[in-house]
Amino acid sequence: MRPIFTVVDSQILVITPQPYPVPTDELLLHGAGLCCIRQDRVLFEQLDFRVHAGELVQIAGKNGAGKSSLLRILAALVAPDDGSLYYRQQPLTAVASDYAANLCYIGHQSGIHEQLTALENLSFWRSASGIAKADDFALLAELGLAGLEDIPCRMLSAGQQRRVSLARLWFTRRQLWILDEPFTALDQTAIAMLQQHFAEHLQQGGAIVLTTHQNLSMAFTRQTTLELAYRW
C-alpha cells in the first residue's frame, strides 16, 4: 500500500492523492462456476473468473460467444444462471452497493445523449459519479476533441462519440473498470492513448476487464486473456 501521508522537510505534511487504498494483488472479483444460458444455448458453464488489483483481463472470442453477456454478469446487471460472484471475498449480493460504487461500467452503447454536447455529457457523468467539477475543456482537448465541446454529440463521428464516452475514465475514481469493446471506432492514436491510460490505472492498483477483437498493442505488466469458445 502506498503511504497516505508523507512527511516532507519534517514540517510540511503533504497529502498524496490516493483514490482508493489497495494492497496490490488483492483478489477483487471472483466468479465461481459461472453459467450463462441464452435462448436455450449454453454460452459458458463452470467458468471460473478472477480479477486482481493491478490486472487487465481481456476477454476474447467469436461473435456470439458470450463476451458481452459475461461482462453484464460481472457488472451485476444480470444474474448468472448458475454460480456466484464474490467481491473482495464476500458474496456480491451482500456487498452490492459497495461493489457498484467501485465499478465503472461502459457497455456497448456509449451512454451519451446525442442531443447533448460533449461538455454536457461529460459533466453529467462527472456529477452522476459524485465527482466535483473540473476543467472538462482541458480533458476534451487532451482527447483530441478541442473545438467540438459545444456541438451536440449527434454531429460527431462514431469515433469521436466513443472518445466522449471514454473520457469518463480520465476522472473516475472507481477501481474496477468493465469495458465492452472500448476500442470500437477509435483510430490508432486514440487506441494508443487509451492503452497508456489503462497502464496508469493498473499501476495505481486498478483493475480492468474488457472485450476486444484486436490484440492489445501494449504489453501490460499483468495481463490475462480469457478465450470464450463459441458453443452450439
Add this chain to the structure above:
Amino acid sequence: MVALSTFVQRELRLLARQKADWLNPVLFFVIVLSLFPLGVGPEPNLLRLMAPGIVWIAALLSVLLAAERLFKDDYRNGVVEQLVAARQPLLSFVLAKLFTNWLSTGLPLVLLSPLVALLLSINSAEFVAMLLTLLLGTPLLSLLSVMGAALTVSADKGGILLALLILPLYIPLLIFASSAMEAAAMGLPYHGQLAIMLAMLLFAMALIPLAVISALKLNVS
C-alpha cells in the same frame, strides 16, 4: 442522494432541445378542448355540463401522449444501463424524470385552465374546482405514466401496450376528479373527492419511484 439537481438540469436541457416532445401533448390538449364547442355546438349549458369529463379525458390522453418517449432515448443510448450498473444515481434519475415530466406536461395543463374555462364557459366556482383537481391530479398522472413508460421501455412498439397498461389506472382519478367538478357545478362541497385524490397522490408518490427503479432494472437485465 447523488446530485438530484444534475439530473433535473439534464432533463430540462433535453426538454429545451426537444420541444416537440412536450409541446405536442400540450397542443393536443388545447386542440381537443377547442374542437368540442365546434363539434357539439356552442350551447353554454351543454358545454358546462360536459366540461368535467371533457377536461379530464383530454388531460389523460395528452399526458399519455408524452409518456411513450420518456425513457426511450436513454434506454437506447445506454444511459439507463450504466445508471443501473452504478445503482446509486438511479433514484435521482427517476425522481428527475418524474419532476420534469410533470413540469412539461402537467403544469402546462394547470396553467392553461383559465383558457379552458373560457372555451367551455365554466363559472368561477367550477373553475376553482378544476384548478384544484388539476393541481392534485396531474402529478398523479405523471407518476403513473412514468411507471408505464419504464415498464414498456424495451418493447419496440410500446405505445399501445403503454395505453392498455396505464389507462385503467387513470380511471379512479378520472372518476373522482370529474365528480369533484360536478359537485362544484351544483354548489356542493367537494372536499371528499379532493381528499381521496390527495391520498392517491401520496400513495403513488411513496411507491411509484421504487416501482420505476425495479422496472428499469428488469428491462436492462
